[in-house]
Amino acid sequence: STDLTSTVGYDSIIQHLNDGRKNCKEFEDFLKERAIIEEKYGKELINLSKKKPCGQTELNTLKRSLDVFKQQIDNVGQGHIQLAQTLREEAKKMEDFREKQKLHRKKIELIMEAIHKNRNLQYKKTMEVKQMCCCFLPLGLQCHWWCTQPVLHLPCLSWFWQLFLKLAQTKSALEDTDRSYQQNVTTMEKIRDEWQNEHIKACEFFETQECERINYFRNALWLHVNQLSLGCVQNDEKYEEIRKSLEMCSIEKDVDFFVNLRKTGSLAPAPVVYENYYNGQRNVTPARSPAPVPISRRGPLPTPTSAPGEPDYATVDGYSLV
Numbered sequence: 001s002t003d004l005t006s007t008v009g010y011d012s013i014i015q016h017l018n019d020g021r022k023n024c025k026e027f028e029d030f031l032k033e034r035a036i037i038e039e040k041y042g043k044e045l046i047n048l049s050k051k052k053p054c055g056q057t058e059l060n061t062l063k064r065s066l067d068v069f070k071q072q073i074d075n076v077g078q079g080h081i082q083l084a085q086t087l088r089e090e091a092k093k094m095e096d097f098r099e100k101q102k103l104h105r106k107k108i109e110l111i112m113e114a115i116h117k118n119r120n121l122q123y124k125k126t127m128e129v130k131q132m133c134c135c136f137l138p139l140g141l142q143c144h145w146w147c148t149q150p151v152l153h154l155p156c157l158s159w160f161w162q163l164f165l166k167l168a169q170t171k172s173a174l175e176d177t178d179r180s181y182q183q184n185v186t187t188m189e190k191i192r193d194e195w196q197n198e199h200i201k202a203c204e205f206f207e208t209q210e211c212e213r214i215n216y217f218r219n220a221l222w223l224h225v226n227q228l229s230l231g232c233v234q235n236d237e238k239y240e241e242i243r244k245s246l247e248m249c250s251i252e253k254d255v256d257f258f259v260n261l262r263k264t265g266s267l268a269p270a271p272v273v274y275e276n277y278y279n280g281q282r283n284v285t286p287a288r289s290p291a292p293v294p295i296s297r298r299g300p301l302p303t304p305t306s307a308p309g310e311p312d313y314a315t316v317d318g319y320s321l322v
Contacts, residue, residue, distance in 0.1 A: 004119070010199070010202075013206055017209065020213050024098045027217065027220065027221070028094040028098070029091075031087045032091050034087055035087035039081055041080050044077070049070045049071075050070075059258055060257040061249045061253055062254050064248070065248070068241060072241050076235050076238055079235060083227065083228075090220065093220075094220060097213075101209055104209070105209060108205055112202050115194065115199075122188050122191050123188060125184055126185060132181075
């Protein structure tokens with residue numbers, strides 16, 4: 001602005017810096033809220049894996065896979081809690097950066113406020129002296145005109161001397177006012193030069209701060225999404241451990257394990273034979289029961305099939321696990 005006392009441009013810069021600081025605070029609050037969500041989710045996963053039954057009566061290889069599954073879910077929960085702590089640390093770094101910029105900027109703002117105040121006061125004083133000069137000038141010209149008129153045109157001689165004295169006083173006051181006006185203008189120019197130099201320095205400082213803020217904010221966002229990606233990769237590694245465990249799961253082994261654990265014997269019950277209690281020949285040897293026949297292993301286990309449209313995720317021991 002061409003107005004010497006205007007601060008429109010300066011105020012616009014300060015407002016933009018304040019908006020930038022507010023944006024950093026909003027991202028800081030976002031990180032804190034995300035940390036709360038991650039921590040809550042992680043704790044709930046841990047509680048779920050420890051307290052909620054999940055196939056607790058399974059046996060052998062599937063039981064081992066379920067144990068790995070619950071342990072890795074617990075590890076995933078721990079990972080989310082660690083991520084929450086990392087997000088809090090990043091939020092604290094953003095807060096420290098924001099407060100550091102605020103502190104440095106405050107020093108410059110105080111200097112500029114003092115310069116603006118001094119400039120405005122000097123400008124006001126200069127304009128007041130200028131106004132006095134403008135007031136004295138018509139009166140001086142009028143007195144000078146009367147003094148240049150012939151004595152015959154004046155009402156009386158005493159009035160002439162009074163007018164002459166007033167002219168002298170007005171001239172002296174006008175000269176003093178003009179001298180003061182010149183001094184104030186000189187002082188105003190020095191203050192204007194000082195203000196202009198400090199304004200340029202402040203603008204350069206603010207520009208540097210804004211570049212640093214944008215760079216820091218951008219890098220903080222980049223780091224945040226990298227941390228989220230890293231969490232996803234680490235979770236997938238934990239899930240891969242579950243998949244590896246499931247690949248070691250054997251349906252035939254689990255069935256055989258149950259049979260061997262709960263079996264009641266290897267022979268079938270003997271058949272019930274008829275005994276004649278009404279025959280008089282008690283000494284007749286009853287028909288002998290046939291010897292128990294060992295139970296033979298039945299045929300191969302049935303192959304599980306997938307429902308139409310469902311993919312086969314893995315194949316273990318020739319069986320499709322869906």
